[in-house]
Amino acid sequence: MSVIAEPSRPRSRVAFHQLKVASVLPACDDGSAVVVSLRVPVELRPTFDFVPGQHVTVRATIADEEVRRSYSLCSTPSDLSDEGVLRIGVRAVPDGVFSTYACTSLAAGDTLDVLAPLGSFTTAVRAERRRHYGAVVAGSGITPVLSLVASVLAVEPQSTFTVVYGNRFARSTMFVDELADLKDRYGARFQLVYAFSGEDQREGLDRGRLDAETLAKVGSRVFPMDMIDEWFLCGPVGLVTGTQDMLTALGVDPESVHSELFYVGEAPPPRVSTEAASGVLTVMLEGRASTVPVAKGQNLLQAARAARPEVPFSCSTGVCGTCRAKVLHGRTEMTGNWALSAAEVAAGQVLTCRSTAETDDVTLDFDL
Ligand code: FES
Incomplete structure (x- = not known):
């Protein structure tokens, strides 16, 4: 291995893949964190190809409720290519629905829904x-x-x-x-x-x-x-x-x-617009455009999900970057960004979970 390159082929941002849990082992002496190993079948390895520093979004249904969380990969790209495993580190947090589940109930043989790796906390x-x-x-x-x-x-x-x-x-x-x-x-x-x-x-x-x-x-x-x-x-x-x-x-x-x-506290609830939905939000995702009425001041992730429920998101607090999109048309306002670099913002990217529509018509491209 001499180069770890950013995966170049386009891959779906919305497709969850079922991965089998190979093991759940303590990550520290007091048992407050675990390392979850996920088995990646050969045919999915190109999809889960990643660069060190990236994270995955995990989805599970716990007590009849769907939860999504983003966890950084602690394993290396060579662990994936050589052994076919991805590993995430999960720390139990107070009242953390997924982290409590992972640290107390999750076991080898269970499956988790996982999105392809993402993130720019890396280097060449x-x-x-x-x-x-x-x-x-x-x-x-x-x-x-x-x-x-x-x-x-x-x-x-x-x-x-x-x-x-x-x-x-x-x-x-x-x-x-x-x-x-x-x-x-x-x-x-x-x-x-x-x-x-x-x-x-x-x-x-x-x-x-x-x-x-x-x-x-x-x-x-x-x-x-x-x-x-x-x-x-x-x-x-x-x-x-x-x-x-x-x-x-x-x-x-x-x-x-x-x-x-990895955490910035509870997000303020998304702004609720009091204006009538007089504009149009166009969502470009997976090569297809969908439209939905939008009002000025309306939260863009919520509006986008009304048009396309599969729009990717995880933390909803501006930390993980999963919900990012590029503004192709219209004006938006973003409050609280802990995931995008200055260059990405300058290039027109926004975190839709922390952004609102500021003009009647907005077009968002999720196919970055
Ligand atoms: S969903 Fe995590 S930054 Fe928006």
């Missing part, structure tokens, strides 16, 4: 590259970074990776064994620093919550800040935005900083 992994990658992650934010670290170190023999990984306790830290294996295998090419907010530690950062202030303070002790070519930030909104601000203040090119959030 190539054998000839010589880069120093840095990652600042907390909690389950390690999931996509584990795939990136394993892929980069395997494919780019001249590259190095430094990861600062924050958790409350050692016992709730995900993927400790997998990270130790990578450390054993790649030695000095992989620097890993743990930070625990709930207990003392012998080395690395002092006890305390991992945030931008802590990072700035320890700076060169753990992180050769000025030597990092590319950054990956994944965790709660405060950690990610605080680290972004710190890197910007240090003069780091924003183009070299990849960010991904």
Whole structure:
């Protein structure tokens, strides 16, 4: 393996595929997270081809209710091509319908509906590259970074990776064994620093919550800040935005900083328009156009689903990017975007779950 390239063939954004669960294993000592392995049949492997850092949307019916969630892949593209498996890391969250199900009931032999991988929290992994990658992650934010670290170190023999990984306790830290294996295998090419907010530690950062202030303070002790070519930030909104601000203040090119959030709290309910539906929303999806009446101020995902129930979405909070579309006609307004890059927004993409129609007629292209 010398290059991990973005899959080039067009693939459906709306087609769920049934994948069999091969195993559900603990991902940390206290049992608060699991790693779910999914078996991908040979004929579906091209569909699930992915690049490290991407995520999948999973759909299940739990207590008669359909739930969708996006989970990052912790496995590597070579795990898919060699063994035919995808792995996702799932952390149990309070009142989390799917995560509780995954951590307590899901078992080998069950099936899950899964969409093809998606996401831009990645980089072009190539054998000839010589880069120093840095990652600042907390909690389950390690999931996509584990795939990136394993892929980069395997494919780019001249590259190095430094990861600062924050958790409350050692016992709730995900993927400790997998990270130790990578450390054993790649030695000095992989620097890993743990930070625990709930207990003392012998080395690395002092006890305390991992945030931008802590990072700035320890700076060169753990992180050769000025030597990092590319950054990956994944965790709660405060950690990610605080680290972004710190890197910007240090003069780091924003183009070299990849960010991904896994949770931003409850989304405000979609705006309910009081205007009459005097306009038309045209939805382009899977090569077919459908129209539905739309009012100014109306939530675009809700309106689009009225026209085409299969429109892709997952989190509905502006985090996962599954609902993205390009505005081909009309004007829209987006409040809260944690998934699209500045370049994608400049190219006309919007998160439909966080956008409203601001003109009578809007055309959205979901076939990006
Ligand atoms: S559905 Fe996740 S960003 Fe819109």
